[in-house]
Amino acid sequence: MRQKRVAGNWKMNGDQAQNAALLHAIAEQAEKTTAALLVCPPFPYLLQAVAALQTTGVEIGAQDCSAYQEGAYTGEVSARMLADLGVQWVLIGHSERRHYHGEDNALLVEKGRRAVEAGLKPILCVGETLAEREQGLTQQVVAAQIAPFLEHFTLQELASFCIAYEPVWAIGTGLTATPEEAQAVHAAIRAQLAEVDASWAEQVGVLYGGSVKADNAASLFSMPDIDGGLIGGASLDAGQFLAIANAAE
Numbered sequence: 094m095r096q097k098r099v100a101g102n103w104k105m106n107g108d109q110a111q112n113a114a115l116l117h118a119i120a121e122q123a124e125k126t127t128a129a130l131l132v133c134p135p136f137p138y139l140l141q142a143v144a145a146l147q148t149t150g151v152e153i154g155a156q157d158c159s160a161y162q163e164g165a166y167t168g169e170v171s172a173r174m175l176a177d178l179g180v181q182w183v184l185i186g187h188s189e190r191r192h193y194h195g196e197d198n199a200l201l202v203e204k205g206r207r208a209v210e211a212g213l214k215p216i217l218c219v220g221e222t223l224a225e226r227e228q229g230l231t232q233q234v235v236a237a238q239i240a241p242f243l244e245h246f247t248l249q250e251l252a253s254f255c256i257a258y259e260p261v262w263a264i265g266t267g268l269t270a271t272p273e274e275a276q277a278v279h280a281a282i283r284a285q286l287a288e289v290d291a292s293w294a295e296q297v298g299v300l301y302g303g304s305v306k307a308d309n310a311a312s313l314f315s316m317p318d319i320d321g322g323l324i325g326g327a328s329l330d331a332g333q334f335l336a337i338a339n340a341a342e
């Protein structure tokens with residue numbers, strides 16, 4: 094049986110004082126939840142999170158990593174540096190990176206490569222825009238975002254991946270895919286993964302993201318192919334985040 098996982102993507106929010114309070118509350122409650130938890134703070138606060146959560150079992154993710162290994166790439170943060178800090182996970186291809194920074198599949202495969210080389214576990218984010226959904230292209234778009242990874246990574250490498258399905262129109266909008274809409278896409282994702290290896294596909298965590306809150310999490314997480322969530326706004330509120338985590342049990 095796949096373990097439920099709830100990841101908090103803080104995006105570009107927080108400061109040391111706010112983070113301290115949030116991390117303290119998560120640390121206090123973490124052992125009461127059976128879901129695996131991870132938080133993804135902005136780069137400057139990763140060490141603060143590593144230090145605050147080190148004895149709690151809550152893992153740490155970064156929101157991005159460089160496609161380059163090291164060297165003269167001003168402003169970039171390498172996967173190896175993240176691993177060196179004690180980070181275990183990294184988001185690859187969040188829709189905000191795809192949209193605001195023009196990240197395409199070729200670049201994201203390189204980022205995934207650097208992550209795997211550094212021993213980080215990638216969370217590959219995929220999802221369609223509203224226009225694509227309205228044109229009936231959802232599964233086609235999602236499959237095209239996943240396919241390059243299935244092509245460029247071995248099964249052994251893919252074993253460390255999670256997928257996060259995040260319909261772009263549901264991110265930060267208060268609109269959520271219904272559990273049935275989300276389940277349909279998750280099932281299609283798992284079917285695509287099963288074309289590579291059926292037993293791997295049964296084990297991969299496929300998270301849902303997009304306006305998940307404490308009051309809609311349980312119905313989403315009860316669907317057979319939804320293995321937890323990637324939470325944005327609600328992960329900045331310890332009470333909401335932990336309530337979502339508890340809904341994953």
Ligand SMILES: O=C[C@H](O)COP(=O)(O)O
Nearest residue numbers: 102264265303304325326
């Ligand atoms: O990474 C998280 C997603 O973008 C969801 O964000 P949201 O929960 O604020 O809609």
